[in-house]
Amino acid sequence: MQRQRSLSLTRSRIFVLALVCVCTFPAFAQGQQTMPGILAPASTPAHEIYVLSQFVLLITGAIFVVVAGLLAFVIIKFRARGSDGEHEPAQIYGSTQVELAWTVIPVLIVVVLFLTTARIIFAIQDAPEPHSALDVTVVGHQFWWEFRYPKFGIVTANELHLPVSTPSAPQPTYLQLLSADVDHSFWVPQLGGKTDLIPNHPNEMWFDPQRPGLYLGQCAQFCGIEHAKMLIRVYVDTPDEFAAWVKAQQQPFAQPDAQNTAVSAGRRVFETEACVNCHTIYGTAAKGTFGPDLTHLMSRATIAAGIAPNTPENLRSWIQDPNTLKPGALMPAMQLSDHETDEVVAYLTTLH
Ligand code: HEC
Numbered sequence: 001m002q003r004q005r006s007l008s009l010t011r012s013r014i015f016v017l018a019l020v021c022v023c024t025f026p027a028f029a030q031g032q033q034t035m036p037g038i039l040a041p042a043s044t045p046a047h048e049i050y051v052l053s054q055f056v057l058l059i060t061g062a063i064f065v066v067v068a069g070l071l072a073f074v075i076i077k078f079r080a081r082g083s084d085g086e087h088e089p090a091q092i093y094g095s096t097q098v099e100l101a102w103t104v105i106p107v108l109i110v111v112v113l114f115l116t117t118a119r120i121i122f123a124i125q126d127a128p129e130p131h132s133a134l135d136v137t138v139v140g141h142q143f144w145w146e147f148r149y150p151k152f153g154i155v156t157a158n159e160l161h162l163p164v165s166t167p168s169a170p171q172p173t174y175l176q177l178l179s180a181d182v183d184h185s186f187w188v189p190q191l192g193g194k195t196d197l198i199p200n201h202p203n204e205m206w207f208d209p210q211r212p213g214l215y216l217g218q219c220a221q222f223c224g225i226e227h228a229k230m231l232i233r234v235y236v237d238t239p240d241e242f243a244a245w246v247k248a249q250q251q252p253f254a255q256p257d258a259q260n261t262a263v264s265a266g267r268r269v270f271e272t273e274a275c276v277n278c279h280t281i282y283g284t285a286a287k288g289t290f291g292p293d294l295t296h297l298m299s300r301a302t303i304a305a306g307i308a309p310n311t312p313e314n315l316r317s318w319i320q321d322p323n324t325l326k327p328g329a330l331m332p333a334m335q336l337s338d339h340e341t342d343e344v345v346a347y348l349t350t351l352h
């Protein structure tokens with residue numbers, strides 16, 4: 001009785017789990033942006049990886065069906081029956097044909113999987129970089145991303161803007177991947193595979209996003225305590241939106257309105273505290289590079305690598321103690337008074 005009840009409980013749990021999977025599948029497939037997903041590729045490398053994964057799933061699925069089918073067949077056909085005698089069934093030792101078959105066929109399958117995978121890896125890696133390509137340098141930090149656009153003189157953090165790439169106007173982006181500290185891994189599943197950022201070993205990857213929109217990613221290599229909160233947001237812009245974004249990022253720091261005393265006081269606090277040792281605000285005395293560049297902080301939708309929306313309230317609690325939003329973050333609590341914190345937030349919110 002007890003066992004039966006727990007069995008039916010397990011069964012209903014499995015049913016609920018299956019229902020959840022089935023219901024969330026279309027959400028992933030349509031590329032809804034609640035989580036990074038592999039099921040709606042939106043660039044050439046991601047698409048090739050997706051096709052390869054379906055091919056692998058097809059072969060391994062066929063193996064599963066054959067093995068499970070034969071197993072079920074044997075279990076049912078040769079089950080013990082009342083009419084069976086006491087004696088053992090005939091014992092068979094060795095069959096060269098059977099052993100050859102179960103060695104050669106799996107070896108052939110592995111060779112096919114290996115060759116198709118290698119072909120796709122090399123096709124993606126060896127794609128020549130066209131002249132129209134955009135170059136971006138990505139630097140992994142514990143626990144945030146630095147993005148530099150050398151051609152435009154832009155430095156930003158955590159939110160990458162790229163132009164859309166169409167067959168008539170190909171505009172792929174080539175990323176050079178570096179690390180400031182430990183191993184990280186850049187992974188935006190809808191755009192491409194995973195590539196590690198290794199100290200002193202530059203890596204490369206590229207993608208040609210085909211649909212404008214927001215694509216989410218994640219550091220995919222355990223890099224320390226806040227590894228799980230090292231998210232990536234890729235905004236794929238139309239050519240006009242991208243040009244406008246570049247232009248806005250290239251604007252120098254806007255002098256705060258001298259009338260607004262809270263803002264100028266906030267700037268003073270920022271520049272006399274240790275903030276300047278870790279953060280850059282282009283055009284001011286702040287030239288630190290340990291933390292994200294704040295020159296255009298307000299152009300970003302989130303702070304601290306996608307952890308919280310970029311609102312004055314969140315900025316306030318971040319500056320009071322980064323550990324409340326992101327335990328283990330490498331920015332210290334700055335011990336400012338409530339008043340000073342308000343002033344610094346007033347200043348930061350002018351950084352468009
Ligand atoms: C010891 C270096 C250090 C000091 C000092 C420091 N920060 Fe930071 N700050 C960081 C690091 C590192 C991050 C990124 C943390 C993360 O996302 O894991 C950061 C993140 C931030 C962010 C979020 C930026 C973004 O785009 O995500 C803001 C805003 C910020 N700091 C403001 C300040 C202010 C204001 C001060 C001075 C009161 C200050 N910081 C002092 C290292 C520092």
Ligand SMILES: [Cu+2]
Nearest residue numbers: 184219223230
């Ligand atoms: Cu990381």
